[in-house]
Amino acid sequence: MSQVISVEIVRTPNQEQVDTVIGDLVRDSAPSKLTAADPTLWGPAAESEASIRLAWTTLHETSRPLVAEITALREELLAEGVDRVVLAGMGGSSLAPEVITGTAGVPLVVLDTTDPGQVADALAGDLERTVLVVSSKSGGTVETDSHRRIFEEAFTAAGVDAASRIVVVTDPGSPLEAASREAGYRRVFLADPHVGGRYSALTAFGLVPAGLAGADVGALLDEAAAAAPLVAADSPDNPAVVLAATFAVAHAHGAEKVVFADTGSGISGFGDWAEQLIAESTGKDGTGLLPVVVEGPGAPGFVDAGSDATTVAIGPATGSSTLSVQGPLGAQFLVWEYATALVGRVLEINPFDQPDVEAAKKAARSLLDSPAASSASPAFTDGPIEVYPSEGWLSPDVKTVAEAIRALVAAAPAHGYLSVQAYLDRVDDSSFALVRPELARRAHLQTTFGWGPRFLHSTGQYHKGGHQNGVFLQLTGASETQLDVPGRPYDLSTLQLAQALGDGQVLAERGRPVLRLHLTDRVAGLAQLVEAIQEDGS
Missing domain, CATH: 3.40.50.10490 (Glucose-6-phosphate isomerase like protein; domain 1)
Known part of the structure; x- marks a missing residue:
C-alpha cells in the first residue's frame, strides 16, 4: 500500500x-x-x-483557488500590522483550523466557548493587531454571534475600525452573508454549501482562518490530493x-x-x-x-x-x-x-444529518427566556461544590461529592460510558482535563471529556441519539468575569449556564443520569473534585 x-x-x-x-x-x-x-x-x-x-x-481540487485569495489577504493584513488571528466558530468551523494551525505550529486564538473569562482573555490581546474571523454556515450559531457582537463593540471602543477587522466565512445566501456585506466587513468568503460542517476541513471554513494565521494550506490540499486516488479506489x-x-x-x-x-x-x-x-x-x-x-x-x-x-x-x-x-x-x-x-x-444510518443536536439548543433558549428556571437549589453542598443531580437516580442519603460520583458510575449499565462535560475556561482551567484519566482508572468505564459548549456541536449528537448507555458528569463554575452580549438580554455567564442546564435537561428526559457539580470556587473546587475522585472506593 x-x-x-x-x-x-x-x-x-x-x-x-x-x-x-x-x-x-x-x-x-x-x-x-x-x-x-x-x-x-x-x-x-x-x-x-x-x-x-x-x-x-473533491475539495482537494475545488478549494485550490482559495489559496491565492487567502495569501493575498494575509499579506494585506500583515502590511497593516495585523498579525493576530482570532477565530469565532463552533464545531466544524473551529476544530479543523485548530488542528491545522497546531500541527503547523502557528498561533490561532480559537473562541468556541461561552466562558466569559476565556472570551475576556481573547479581548485582552492587542486589538490593534487583531483580525476576527467569524465562521458560521448561517450566522445563527449563538456562540459565534455573541463573539462577533462582543468583538465589534471592543474594536470600536479601542478606536479600531471594526468592519476592517472582521472577516467572515459562511454559506452563500446565508443571513450572515447579507448582514456582513451590509456592515461592510473586510472580506466575505463563501464556502461550498454542499458540504456539511464536520466534513468542511478543506473548505473555506478550515482553510481561511488557518491560512490567515500562517499555515501552508496549499500543502494541506496537496496531501489530500495524494490520498484521493487511494480512497476512491x-x-x-x-x-x-x-x-x-x-x-x-x-x-x-x-x-x-x-x-x-x-x-x-x-x-x-x-x-x-x-x-x-x-x-x-x-x-x-x-x-x-x-x-x-x-x-x-x-x-x-x-x-x-x-x-x-x-x-x-x-x-x-x-x-x-x-x-x-x-x-x-x-x-x-x-x-x-x-x-x-x-x-x-x-x-444503515445517514452520516450527514444531526437530528438530535437542536434539542439542547431549544432547551437553552427556553432557559434564557425564563431565567428563573435556572435557579434550582442544590441537593446538597460539599465545601466549594454544589451538587445538582437529575431526578430519580441519586439517593437522598448521599451527602458528599465522592459518594455522588460513585453513585453516578454505578448507574452506568454494563459496557456503558462516562461523559465528563466541563463548561469552564479550557485555557485557564485546562487542568480539569486531568480528571478524565483519574475517573477512567477508577470507574472502569470508557470515559470521554468535552469542553462545553463546544462538545454540543460534536459528541452532543451521539449522547442523545446514539447508544443510550452513558452517564454524564457536568462541571460548571462561578466566574469572576461578567461580559455582556451587546444587543442581547443576557451575559455570557447566563448563556453558559443555560447551555449546561439545557443539555442536562434533554439527557435526563432520555432517562440518562446527569450529575452537575457547580464550583463556587474553581481552584478550590478542582482540588476537592480530584480528592473526591481519588477517595478509596471511588
Whole structure:
C-alpha cells in the first residue's frame, strides 16, 4: 500500500468478517460511487440529505483557488500590522483550523466557548493587531454571534475600525452573508454549501482562518490530493474501506467505542477533530460509534480497553492498538471522512444529518427566556461544590461529592460510558482535563471529556441519539468575569449556564443520569473534585 496514508490492522478477532465487509464495499463500488457523489449509497431515507452533502470528496481540487485569495489577504493584513488571528466558530468551523494551525505550529486564538473569562482573555490581546474571523454556515450559531457582537463593540471602543477587522466565512445566501456585506466587513468568503460542517476541513471554513494565521494550506490540499486516488479506489487495499469494515464488524460485536491515542504522528489534536466527525455522523437511531480521545498510548481506556472498544493509534502501532493510521494531516482528513461515510452505509444510518443536536439548543433558549428556571437549589453542598443531580437516580442519603460520583458510575449499565462535560475556561482551567484519566482508572468505564459548549456541536449528537448507555458528569463554575452580549438580554455567564442546564435537561428526559457539580470556587473546587475522585472506593 502506498505510504501516502497507511492503515495497519494490528489485531482483530474477527478478520474473516472484516474481509467479508471489505469485499461487499468493493463489490458494490462504494468508494468510487462516493467519489462520484452518488446519494443513493445510504438508502432512500438519506438520499435527499446526501444529495446536497457530498462535495467534500473533491475539495482537494475545488478549494485550490482559495489559496491565492487567502495569501493575498494575509499579506494585506500583515502590511497593516495585523498579525493576530482570532477565530469565532463552533464545531466544524473551529476544530479543523485548530488542528491545522497546531500541527503547523502557528498561533490561532480559537473562541468556541461561552466562558466569559476565556472570551475576556481573547479581548485582552492587542486589538490593534487583531483580525476576527467569524465562521458560521448561517450566522445563527449563538456562540459565534455573541463573539462577533462582543468583538465589534471592543474594536470600536479601542478606536479600531471594526468592519476592517472582521472577516467572515459562511454559506452563500446565508443571513450572515447579507448582514456582513451590509456592515461592510473586510472580506466575505463563501464556502461550498454542499458540504456539511464536520466534513468542511478543506473548505473555506478550515482553510481561511488557518491560512490567515500562517499555515501552508496549499500543502494541506496537496496531501489530500495524494490520498484521493487511494480512497476512491474500489480495492480491498483502500485504507478508508479497511477502517470502515473494521469499525462496522467491531460494532456488530458490541465494540461501539473507538479509542484514539496519538503515538507520535506529529499532528496536534487530531482526535478532537475526528471525534466530531465520527460521533455526529454515526450517533443516531440508537446506534453509532463513540470516539474516546485519550492522553496517549499509556492512558486508561487505551491500554486496558475492553471488549466494547477498538483502539486506534494515530501514528505508529503499539502493543495495545487494534489499528494504526499513519499519514500527513491532509491525507488523514480525507481518509477519515471517507471511512466515516462508508461505515454509515454498513450501519444503515445517514452520516450527514444531526437530528438530535437542536434539542439542547431549544432547551437553552427556553432557559434564557425564563431565567428563573435556572435557579434550582442544590441537593446538597460539599465545601466549594454544589451538587445538582437529575431526578430519580441519586439517593437522598448521599451527602458528599465522592459518594455522588460513585453513585453516578454505578448507574452506568454494563459496557456503558462516562461523559465528563466541563463548561469552564479550557485555557485557564485546562487542568480539569486531568480528571478524565483519574475517573477512567477508577470507574472502569470508557470515559470521554468535552469542553462545553463546544462538545454540543460534536459528541452532543451521539449522547442523545446514539447508544443510550452513558452517564454524564457536568462541571460548571462561578466566574469572576461578567461580559455582556451587546444587543442581547443576557451575559455570557447566563448563556453558559443555560447551555449546561439545557443539555442536562434533554439527557435526563432520555432517562440518562446527569450529575452537575457547580464550583463556587474553581481552584478550590478542582482540588476537592480530584480528592473526591481519588477517595478509596471511588
